[in-house]
Amino acid sequence: MHKMDEFLSVMDEKIGSSIRKKKRLYFDVDNVHLREVVEYLFHTIGCRLSTATAMEVYNGIEVLYHFSDDDTGAYYCPRVLMTDKENPRMNSVTPIVKGAEWIEREMMEYWGITFDGHPRPERLLSREHPQNLDQPYRFRRMP
Amino acid sequence: MSKNTIPVGPYHPLLEEAEYFTMVVDGETVVDIDLDIGWMHRGHEFLSESRTFTQSIYLVERICGICSTSHPLACVHAVEDVDNIEIPPRAAYIRTLIGELERIHSHLLWLGLAGHFIGYDTLWMWSWKYREPVLELCEIVSGNRNHYGMMRVGGVAKDVDPDSVPEAMETLNMLEKKMHMVAKAAKDDPVLKSRLKGVGVLSHQDAIDYCAVGPTSRASGVRGDVRKDEPLDAYDVIDFEEIVLENGDVYDKLVVRVLETLESIKIVRQCLEYLQKKNGAILNNVKEVSPGEGIGRYEAPRGEVFHYVRTDGTNRPIRHKVRAPSYVNIPTYAASCKGIPLADALITTASVDPCYCCTERSLKLVDPDLNPYEIDLLKLSREKTAQVRREIHGK
Numbered sequence: 166m167h168k169m170d171e172f173l174s175v176m177d178e179k180i181g182s183s184i185r186k187k188k189r190l191y192f193d194v195d196n197v198h199l200r201e202v203v204e205y206l207f208h209t210i211g212c213r214l215s216t217a218t219a220m221e222v223y224n225g226i227e228v229l230y231h232f233s234d235d236d237t238g239a240y241y242c243p244r245v246l247m248t249d250k251e252n253p254r255m256n257s258v259t260p261i262v263k264g265a266e267w268i269e270r271e272m273m274e275y276w277g278i279t280f281d282g283h284p285r286p287e288r289l290l291s292r293e294h295p296q297n298l299d300q301p302y303r304f305r306r307m308p
Numbered sequence: 309m310s311k312n313t314i315p316v317g318p319y320h321p322l323l324e325e326a327e328y329f330t331m332v333v334d335g336e337t338v339v340d341i342d343l344d345i346g347w348m349h350r351g352h353e354f355l356s357e358s359r360t361f362t363q364s365i366y367l368v369e370r371i372c373g374i375c376s377t378s379h380p381l382a383c384v385h386a387v388e389d390v391d392n393i394e395i396p397p398r399a400a401y402i403r404t405l406i407g408e409l410e411r412i413h414s415h416l417l418w419l420g421l422a423g424h425f426i427g428y429d430t431l432w433m434w435s436w437k438y439r440e441p442v443l444e445l446c447e448i449v450s451g452n453r454n455h456y457g458m459m460r461v462g463g464v465a466k467d468v469d470p471d472s473v474p475e476a477m478e479t480l481n482m483l484e485k486k487m488h489m490v491a492k493a494a495k496d497d498p499v500l501k502s503r504l505k506g507v508g509v510l511s512h513q514d515a516i517d518y519c520a521v522g523p524t525s526r527a528s529g530v531r532g533d534v535r536k537d538e539p540l541d542a543y544d545v546i547d548f549e550e551i552v553l554e555n556g557d558v559y560d561k562l563v564v565r566v567l568e569t570l571e572s573i574k575i576v577r578q579c580l581e582y583l584q585k586k587n588g589a590i591l592n593n594v595k596e597v598s599p600g601e602g603i604g605r606y607e608a609p610r611g612e613v614f615h616y617v618r619t620d621g622t623n624r625p626i627r628h629k630v631r632a633p634s635y636v637n638i639p640t641y642a643a644s645c646k647g648i649p650l651a652d653a654l655i656t657t658a659s660v661d662p663c664y665c666c667t668e669r670s671l672k673l674v675d676p677d678l679n680p681y682e683i684d685l686l687k688l689s690r691e692k693t694a695q696v697r698r699e700i701h702g703k
Contacts, residue, residue, distance in 0.1 A: 187392060188538065189603060213532065214519045215605075215614045216631035231603065231616065235531065238538035240603050264519030264636055290346030303354075 168210060169239060176202055180243075191229070194243040196255050202243050203258045206232045212241060214262045219272040221303070222246070226253045226276055230265075247278070257283035277301035311339060314650075316685070331645075331653065338653050341645045343638060356628040361387050361597065365459050368615070368630060373454060374417060377410045378608030379615070379630070380459035385540055386604025386615040387461045387625075390597055397542070398588040399463035404542040405579040406450060406458055407606065408572040412483070413442040414609035415565040415572075418661045419490070422562060425655050426503055427690030431490070438486050441479045448472045463591030473584040477577070484573050491566045499697045504559035507648065508656030511556055514643040522611020523564045524637045524660045528556035534607035542582075548575050556644075558659040565661075596621070608633055610661050634662045651692040654685040 169190055173183070179202055181193035194202050206212045212232035219228045225248040232241040247253040257280035259265045269280045270289035277300070280286065288294075291302075316329040328347065332340040352371055356364045368379040381403060388395070395403075416439040423431025443453045449468050450456040458464045494500060510520070515528035525532060533550045535543045551567045553560040599621040605614050611633030618627040637660040645656050 186389075189389070191601065213516070213521075215612065216616075216629065216635070218616050218627065218629040220618065220627040229616075231614065233537075233605075233612075235537050242603075262519065263517040264639070267635065267639055268631075290349055292344055292346070 168234065168237060169241075172205070172210065172241065176205065188237070188239045189242070190240065191242045191244060194245060196245055196247075199243065199245055199256050200258065200261060203230070203232075203261050206241055206243075207262050210234055210241075211236070214258075214264050214268075215240075217265065217268045217272065219276045219278065221250075221276075224248055225250055226278065228255065228272065228278065230258070253278045254281065255279075256281050259283050275302045277304065310334075329641075329657070331650075333650055336649045336651075338645050338648055338650060341641050341653075343641065345638070353628055353630055356630075357625060360623045361461055361625070364625065364628065365461075366457065369455055369457065369459075371630065371632065374414050375410060375608040375610065375613070375632075376455045377406050377458070378606050378613045379632075381407060381541075381606040382604045382608075382613040382615040383617075383628075384459045384461050384604065385606060386602045386617045387597060387619075389602030389604055390600045390617065390619055391594075391602075393462055393592065393594055395463045395541075395592060396589040398467075398583070398586065399590045399592075400540075400542040401579045401582045402458065402464045402468055402590065404546065405468070405576055405583070406446075406456055407541075408575045408579070409442060409446050409449065411572045411609045412569050412576070413439050413446070414661075415569045416442065418565060418609075419562070422558075422655065422658060425658055425686060425689055426500075427693040428500065431494070431500075434486075434490060438483060438490075441483060445476055445479050448476060460591055461597075462594040463589070465591070467590050468583050470584045470587075473580045476580055480573055480577055480580075484570070487566070487570055487573065491570065494562060494566055498700050499693065501559065502700065503693050503696045504562060504655070505557060506555075507558045507652045508644045508659055509555065509557045510640050510644040512554075514640065515556065518640045518643065519636050520611070520640050520660075521633050521636055522607070522609070523561055523568065524611060524640060526550070526552045527560040527564045529554045532612075534605050534612050538605065540606075542579065546575055546578050548572075558655055561659045597623070610634060611637060634660070638662055649692075650685070651688040654689040 179194060179198040183190060183192035212234050215231040215233045217228055217230045219226060225246050227244055227246045229242050229244045245255050247255055255278060257269055259269055260282055266285065267289055269283055270287060272278050273280060273286060274288045274290060311332055311334050314331045314333055316331060328344040330342040331338050352367060356367055359367055365380045365383055368383045369376050371379050416435045420432040420435035423435065447453050450458050450466065458466055510528045512529045515525040515530045529552060531552055536550050548571045551564050553564055597619050599619055601618045603616050605612050613633060614631040616629040617625040620626050640660060641657055645653055648656060
């Protein structure tokens with residue numbers, strides 16, 4: 166896990182607490198440092214973005230990106246937490262990784278997250294939905 | 309010439325999976341393509357949160373009919389990743405066996421469809437003829453032709469009968485011979501070569517930028533196969549090769565799949581040999597899954613299937629993320645379809661083996677006098693092959 170150690174030492178100041186398991190690294194990253202970390206993962210280490218997962222946690226909404234390093238089979242997962250549940254907002258990584266376009270649009274639609282700097286902030290799955298969707302899908306709970 | 313917009317979809321009587329393209333064409337050339345997905349959204353991620361881990365396996369098995377074991381495998385890998393659960397060696401071989409049988413029949417299905425799309429009905433009939441024994445083999449091994457229901461957290465649900473191995477080996481021997489024949493036919497045929505070489509090229513850089521996976525990226529020279537990168541199950545002890553080609557065109561994608569089928573036959577044979585010789589347990593009893601998170605993936609026929617689960621110590625996931633390979637492969641159309649003739653668009657969009665490729669498409673257009681007329685993309689594609697054939701054979 167030479168690469169993972171190197172990553173941790175280079176990005177030491179940019180990342181918060183981390184969980185390290187066999188071939189997996191989950192770490193917190195602040196929104197302002199996200200692009201820098203992603204730039205390093207995508208261009209320097211040569212990772213591929215598998216996808217991203219958004220979920221509701223007790224203190225907000227978090228987005229977890231999954232970067233796969235295909236040479237070692239390791240996963241680097243930067244986690245961004247947004248505490249403002251009403252108006253979650255974070256930086257988009259699509260300007261760096263083109264492959265993030267769809268998943269960010271999907272998260273935008275499902276969780277109501279605004280991705281700053283996304284080249285095409287449109288709905289992905291319900292672009293032609295006839296109804297006016299007043300709430301993100303995941304918060305449209307049954308009465 | 310002015311640009312025209314051609315809508316493709318969203319519903320067609322033959323479309324198994326509805327999706328919607330908008331192609332902007334300048335004369336015969338596609339200059340832009342836009343996609344609209346979501347017509348088939350079934351909410352698997354949300355449904356999974358209300359099911360136990362074992363029930364989730366059956367749920368995700370029904371995401372796709374063709375790669376019906378890739379999703380369950382990735383799902384159990386994800387749950388096993390939470391606690392680093394080990395599985396018995398025999399279970400590992402059975403998992404690998406089922407996964408590879410699925411790859412063979414999926415690749416043969418695609419090969420047949422690709423042949424049909426370009427007017428090579430012989431290739432289509434051959435492929436589907438030899439796909440049938442593979443499905444029968446699946447039935448011998450698992451009891452089902454599809455939707456095997458074999459995966460469990462900690463192993464597999466059903467053992468493979470060692471007495472069925474000789475029959476399975478016979479089928480494999482036959483299949484290997486026929487696949488060599490198909491591979492040779494595909495490689496030597498001048499019409500196929502000139503029809504598909506240089507068509508719908510996805511460049512090396514585009515494959516990296518769009519994060520493409522599976523045969524789509526490997527045909528563009530991007531290395532990456534989950535079976536090699538993170539060898540779970542029996543892949544770390546099995547001998548096989550990762551197929552990587554350089555050109556990124558439809559022809560290379562076809563060759564990658566044909567060669568992968570041959571590798572899969574090799575893997576299946578090794579698995580069967582092991583299962584015949586050695587017995588053992590097939591399931592480790594997993595009592596509980598501790599709170600945490602896990603990533604599971606598997607190399608499906610179309611590329612990496614990715615599952616992520618977050619657990620809280622109960623018997624259900626609190627978040628289950630599913631990412632199928634077509635989700636990252638389909639956006640590459642934007643790179644590979646630009647600048648190609650309309651007659652090549654059908655095979656290019658089908659070349660990533662999207663799940664809806666099991667169909668033909670037709671376009672409804674309205675001319676300046678508002679009279680509707682239809683262009684059959686399939687017909688266009690087949691006519692181009694006929695023209696190439698005439699040029700080569702001089703008929």
